[in-house]
Amino acid sequence: MKLKIGITCYPTVGGSGVIATELGKMLAEKGHKIHFITSNMPFRLDVLHHNIFFHQVFVNQYSVFQYPPYDIALASKMAEVIKREKLDILHVHYAIPHAVCAILAKQMAGTDVKIVTTLHGTDITVLGYDDTLAEAIKFGIEKSDSVTAVSNALKMQTNDVVAADKDINVIHNFIDERIYRKVDAEHLKIAYGIKDDEKVLIHVSNFRKVKRVSDVVAAFAKIASVIPAKLLLVGDGPEKTRLCKLVKELDVEHKVLFLGRQDHLEELYSISDLMLLLSEKESFGLVALEAMACGVPCIGTNVGGIPEVITDGYNGFICELGDLAAISNKALSLLQNESLLQEFSHNATITPIERFQSHVIVEKYEKLYESLMQSV
Ligand code: GMT
Numbered sequence: 001m002k003l004k005i006g007i008t009c010y011p012t013v014g015g016s017g018v019i020a021t022e023l024g025k026m027l028a029e030k031g032h033k034i035h036f037i038t039s040n041m042p043f044r045l046d047v048l049h050h051n052i053f054f055h056q057v058f059v060n061q062y063s064v065f066q067y068p069p070y071d072i073a074l075a076s077k078m079a080e081v082i083k084r085e086k087l088d089i090l091h092v093h094y095a096i097p098h099a100v101c102a103i104l105a106k107q108m109a110g111t112d113v114k115i116v117t118t119l120h121g122t123d124i125t126v127l128g129y130d131d132t133l134a135e136a137i138k139f140g141i142e143k144s145d146s147v148t149a150v151s152n153a154l155k156m157q158t159n160d161v162v163a164a165d166k167d168i169n170v171i172h173n174f175i176d177e178r179i180y181r182k183v184d185a186e187h188l189k190i191a192y193g194i195k196d197d198e199k200v201l202i203h204v205s206n207f208r209k210v211k212r213v214s215d216v217v218a219a220f221a222k223i224a225s226v227i228p229a230k231l232l233l234v235g236d237g238p239e240k241t242r243l244c245k246l247v248k249e250l251d252v253e254h255k256v257l258f259l260g261r262q263d264h265l266e267e268l269y270s271i272s273d274l275m276l277l278l279s280e281k282e283s284f285g286l287v288a289l290e291a292m293a294c295g296v297p298c299i300g301t302n303v304g305g306i307p308e309v310i311t312d313g314y315n316g317f318i319c320e321l322g323d324l325a326a327i328s329n330k331a332l333s334l335l336q337n338e339s340l341l342q343e344f345s346h347n348a349t350i351t352p353i354e355r356f357q358s359h360v361i362v363e364k365y366e367k368l369y370e371s372l373m374q375s376v
Pocket of ligand 1: 014015016017019120121122150173206208210281282283284285286287
């Protein structure tokens with residue numbers, strides 16, 4: 001069954017936007033008509049495909065409004081696209097505000113478009129505890145025709161925090177295996193001044209406090225006091241200034257490379273030996289899966305969905321949040337043992353194939369859409 005599917009996500013950098021866009025691209029390749037309804041072109045929507053359409057949400061600022069009416073403008077655009085394009089499905093990423101906007105849009109359009117909401121984390125793990133939004137999150141979840149979560153941990157947390165009367169389907173994230181694979185990027189090592197005997201650690205995030213990038217730097221300082229190593233910090237965000245001070249305090253300024261936001265992460269992963277993802281909240285950890293696909297084992301915290309991606313002692317290690325001694329010891333046990341590192345790297349490479357294959361995950365979404373269409 002070929003469907004007409006609307007997709008709404010935050011178009012800025014971030015795992016939820018990546019998943020929404022990659023899903024849309026893969027569904028388009030399978031013959032579905034995909035209509036992105038977003039405030040800007042999603043950053044990964046970098047292909048021209050005859051089945052992909054982009055409808056921009058414009059938010060006008062009027063002096064009578066204290067705040068720009070993004071939610072209303074989005075709902076209005078959704079309703080317009082639902083009617084004009086005769087959408088079968090509207091798949092939104094994030095309960096707040098997107099699910100609520102979709103429900104409003106469905107009423108405005110007066111059609112039986114089915115609403116699928118995917119929860120990615122922040123709407124539950126952060127906003128779920130905000131009393132000013134709690135009722136709206138519950139409403140968005142309960143009134144969606146179907147709700148998915150990107151990990152079992154997020155499903156459990158949603159049930160605990162929101163207590164919505166709704167069955168939640170877990171559909172894990174995936175990566176595009178055609179992009180995330182080990183590539184030859186040795187030239188980058190020379191360009192970044194990384195010596196042959198140095199091990200390369202990498203962290204990729206939006207440098208929010210929950211990512212605990214300061215733990216990454218502190219653990220790295222311990223590691224680099226034992227073996228020659230460099231740390232690639234990829235991304236940008238509110239913690240950056242504090243981190244720049246921290247690398248000076250810990251005297252690792254010359255060993256830490258702040259690379260800012262980057263595309264083509266597969267090249268940076270391909271010159272890395274180990275990823276550190278030490279977050280205090282993380283519903284999945286898409287960057288860990290991306291890194292693994294390029295042969296990089298990961299050390300992650302025992303938090304949220306991270307242990308569903310990283311298998312302790314197989315493709316990396318799981319450590320308790322903030323346990324810098326354990327994190328650095330595990331890292332050294334791997335980085336100082338070439339055959340173990342090779343074994344973990346191999347296991348990391350096959351992890352996306354074993355458990356997160358894109359075509360399997362995309363099929364799960366298609367089956368979900370089809371089941372909703374049959375429930376008309
Ligand atoms: O991690 C972020 O701050 C970005 C956030 C987003 O909305 O893109 O990521 C969330 O969704 C990703 C895709 O499902 C997950 O891989 C991340 O774990 C999740 N982030 C958090 O739960 C903090």
